[in-house]
Amino acid sequence: MEKFQNQARKLHLDVTLDAPSILVPTSSYSNEGLFIDLGLLTAQTHFTDDPNRSSVEQQVVIMKNLLASRVQLGKNNETRGDISLFKCAELSILIDRLLYPDKVQNEPQISIVANWDTIQFTLAKDDYACIMKIFKENFSEKIYHKIPKPAKIAITLDLSESKLITRHASRNENLKFLDLRLEMLKAHFRQLSDSSYDGKAQIQTLLLDDLRETNKSNSVTRMIDRNFNVDPNASMFIVTLEFKKENEQQSSGVRQ
Secondary structure, three states, X not given: OHHHHHOOOOOOOEEEEEOOEEEEEOOOOOOEEEEEEOOEEEEEEEEOOOHHHOOEEEEEEEEEOOEEEEEEEOOOOOEEEEXXXXXXXXEEEEEEEEOOOOOOOOOOOEEEEXXXXXXXXXXXXXXXXXXXXXXXXXXXXXXXXXXXXXXXXXXXXXXXXXXXXXXXXXXXXXXXXXXXXXXXXXXXXXXXXXXXXXXXXXXXXXXXXXXXOOOOOOOOOEEEOOOOOOOOOOOOEEEXXXXXXXXXXXXXXXXX
């Protein structure tokens, strides 16, 4: 086996493909729902020329054009109208994998580093109504046909009925009620050959705005923001995780 590993050939991977798209209708009979496009997926494998790291395989995974929107389909399942809910920069993931962990003891068996520069999520009344319909109608549907018992009194309240008739429609600013923005999301994870590991995730900036129509002059619209006396270069949210097998100790921490 050792001789086979020494003579094993390295495989170079370079793949670009369209990731799946997911449509979640409000019900099995509805032409309206949420459309999630996982964008363009690129995966590449690199090998370093450094003799000290010749046993490390590096994989780069990049996801571009991720998008989530509320859509309305036509009779032939074509997109009749849509409006964007989620926008983000490309997601980059770097994976270093040790090919021969039994031979090299001073290198992590696997190391994962993820970077996501910008994530923005905007929700309006029509969007919220669509999501609630999915929970109320789609997720509550049975796989078999069942005749419901007639109810004496039934009351259903929805925020509004939306009619999307144009592609990439502009959102009515007066209907927005939530805007969430994340900047510089970073995460890394390392696992050693002795099964010990450590990880860290951090968000540089996290902003949440309440955009509901209220008396904005007397109310707070910025729900989450950095305190004015905090270093602007410091991360707003940090999570750390560490496990060391030799000491039989496990520790984790969360800092805001």
